[in-house]
Amino acid sequence: MTSAGQSAGAPGREPIRVCHICATTEGAAWLHEQLRDLRDRHGYDVTAILNGTKGGLVDRFNASGIRVLEADFDFISGGDLFSLPRKVLRLYRILKRERFDIAQSHLFNSMVIGRIAAWFADVPVRLSMVAGPFHLEAYTPRWIDRWTCWMETAIISSCTFMRTLYRGMGVPARKIELAFYGPDPKRFDIGVTPADIRGEQGWAPDAPVVGMVAYFYTELGVNRWTPPAVQGRAIKRQEDFIRAARMILDERPDVRFLLVGSGWEDGGHAYMARMRILATSLGLDPYLRFTGHRTDVPAVLRSLDVAVQASVNENLGGTIESLAMEAPTVATRVGGMVDTVIDGETGVLVEPADPADLKRGILRQLDDPDAARRMAKRGREYMLSRFTLDHTVDDLHGIYDRRLADAPRGYRPVVSALRFVGGSVVCAVIVLRFVFLDLFLLPRWDVGWRPWHRAIHALSRPIYVLRHRVWPMVANAVLRSYWTWRWRLARAANFVRYRMVVLPLFNLRHRVLPVILNATLRWYWQLRWAATRGMAHLRYRILAPARSAAAHSLLAARTRLARTAPKPTPRYRPVAPPPPPTPPKPVAVMHAPTATITSIPSPPAAAVVPITRIWLWRFYAFVGRHAPSGNRKRLREFANRLTRGFRR
Secondary structure (H helix, E strand, O other): OOOOOOOOOOOOOOOOEEEEEEOOOOOOHHHHHHHHHHHHHHOOEEEEEEOOOOOHHHHHHHHHOOEEEEOOOOOOOHHHHHOHHHHHHHHHHHHHHHOOOEEEEEOHHHHHHHHHHHHHHOOOEEEEEEOOOOHHHOHHHHHHHHHHHHHOOEEEEOOHHHHHHHHHOOOOHHHEEEOOOOOOHHHOOOOOOOOOHHHHHOOOOOOOEEEEEOOEOOOEOOOOOOOOOOEOOOOOOHHHHHHHHHHHHHHOOOOEEEEEOOEOHHHHHHHHHHHHHHHHHOOOOOOEEEEEOOOOHHHHHHHOOEEEEOOOOOOOOOHHHHHHOOOOEEEEOOOOHHHHOOEOOOEEEEOOOOHHHHHHHHHHHHHOHHHHHHHHHHHHHHHHHHOOHHHHHHHHHHHHHHHHHOOOOOOOHHHHHHHHHHHHHHHHHHHHHHHHHHHHHHHHHHOOOOHHHHHHHHOHHHHHHHHHHHHHHHHHHHHHHHHHHHHHHHHHHHHHHHHHHHHHHHHHHHHHHHHHHHHHHHHHHHHHHHHHHHHHHHHHHHHHHHHHHHHHHHHHHHHHHHHHOOOOOOOOOOOOOOOOOOOOOOOOEEEOOOOEEEOOOOOOHHHHHHHHHHHHHHHHHHHHHHOOHHHHHHHHHHHHHHHHHHHO
C-alpha cells in the first residue's frame, strides 16, 4: 500500500489502487468523470465494480480505458435475501484478489453490500459517498444504513443536509466528510448558441419561457422504503409545475412553459402520459409543450428565462446545470438544493409540493428580469467556485490522503477471520429484523392488518355468552354468599360486642360507679366535717381565751398608765377628774396536782355570740353549698336558730 501523503502517481512508486462500487450500468455519468479525473489528474489506479458488464455507463468506462468488474447488489426482495451471503462473498473475493487500497461505494444497495464485503476483506480505507438523502429519510434503509455504517472508515456526504441527517443518527463527526457531486464545467459553456425553442414551438420570439429539465419518474408507493414526503408522489413533481403554470397564465398570459425530459422506464412513461392529460384538462395545450428527451440540454437551459426544479426529495438536482448555464433558477427548499441556490443571491427558493409558492418564485424572476440575470450570474460564479468536477476530485483526493495516513496495513488474515465470525452474527440479526419486520409484519401493519382481530371475532360468541349469561349467574351467587356471610358475621360481632363491651360498661356505669361515688363522697364529707369541727373547737378552746386575756392585759396596762401619768395644768379652768375605774371581780382558781393557775376571765356572752355565728355560717358556706337546695334551706334555718339561742 502506498504511504499516506505521497503523490498517488509519483514516479517510481506504485500508484494507489482505488475502486468505486456502484449498483448500476446506466446513467451515473458523474461516476465515470470522477474515476477518469482521479486517474488523469492524481495518478490513481482506478477500477469500477458495477452491476453488470453491459450498458451506457460500461461503454463510457471502456472508451476511457477504465477496467470494469461485475458484482450483484440486489437484495430488496425476499428472494434476494437468501442469496445475500453469496453476493457478499463474491464481492469479498474480488476485493481480496485485487487488494485495493481504497474501496468507495455509491448508491444504497451497493453501499450496504460493498461496506460489508470491504470490512470482511479488511480493505485499508472503506468509504461510502452518499448520492442523495432519499434513503436517509425512509424508515427501512435508514436503519440498515445506521446498523452497518460503523464498518466504514468514513462517510462522504454530498450535501450539508445529509451531514446533518447522519449527525442526527448518532454518527460521530470525525467519520463524516463532505464532497459534492460536481459536473464537468466543460459541458456547460455559456458561449453555446441558445436553442431556438420559441421557433420550434411556434411561439413569439419575445415570449418569456419557463422550463423544467428532468426525467419523469412514476409516483412512489406508500411503504417504509419511501420517505413520507414522497409517498404517493412523483419525486420530480412535474405536476406542481403544470398547476403553477395555470396560475401564472391567469396573471401573465404571455408566458410559455416547457417540460424537457423523457419517462424513466415504463412507470415514468405512464406518469408522463398522465401529465399530458392533466395539462390538456387545464387548458394548457397552446402554452405548455413536452419536448421529450433532448441531447442539447445546455443550449435549452441557455434559452430559458427561468429554469425550475420542483423536486420534493433531491440532492443538488438540476440546479448545478441551470446555474452553470447562467439561467435564472427557482428551486424547492429540499436536500442539497439549498447549498447551490441561496435565496435572493443565486436564485429563488420555494416550498416543496406547493404550486402557489412555486408560482410566486417564478413570477419574482419574470417580473424583474434584470435582478434575475444578476442572480444567475452570481449563481454561475458560485457554482464554478465550489460545485465543479475539479473541486469534487480534489476533495476526494484530500479525503484519500487523510484517511490513508491513519489506515492500518490491511488484508490481515486473522482480522478477516475474526470479522467473518462477528460480522456473520451482525448480518444475521439485520436479516432477521429485515425479514420479520420490514418484509412481513410492517407492510401488513401499514395496510391495516391486525392479527388479533380474527381471534377476537372467533371468540366473540363465547365471550358474549360468558359476559351476558355465565358471569351474571356467578356474580349473583358470589354476591349472595358474600352478603349472607357478612350479615352473619355482623350479627355475631354485635352479640360479642354486647356481651363483652356494652353490658359490662352499662353495669359499671349504672351500678358500680354510683356505689363507689356515694361511698367516696360520704367519706369525703365526714372527713371534712370532722376537720371543720376540730378546727372550730381548737379556735374556741385556745385562741378565743388567749385573745380575751390579751385584751384584758392591754386594758389593765392602759389603766395603769393613765393613773401614773402627770395631770396637765388647765390653762383656763379646772376640769373635774374622771371617776376611779371599777376594780375587777375576783377570778376562781383551778387547782391542779402540780401547779396552781389563775384562769383568765371568760368573755362576756355578747362576745361569744358573734364568734359562734361566724363559725356556723362558715360551716354552711363549706358544707351547704354542695347540698341540694332543700338541705341548704334547712341548714340556714338551723344556723339562725343556733344564733338566736346564743343571743338569748
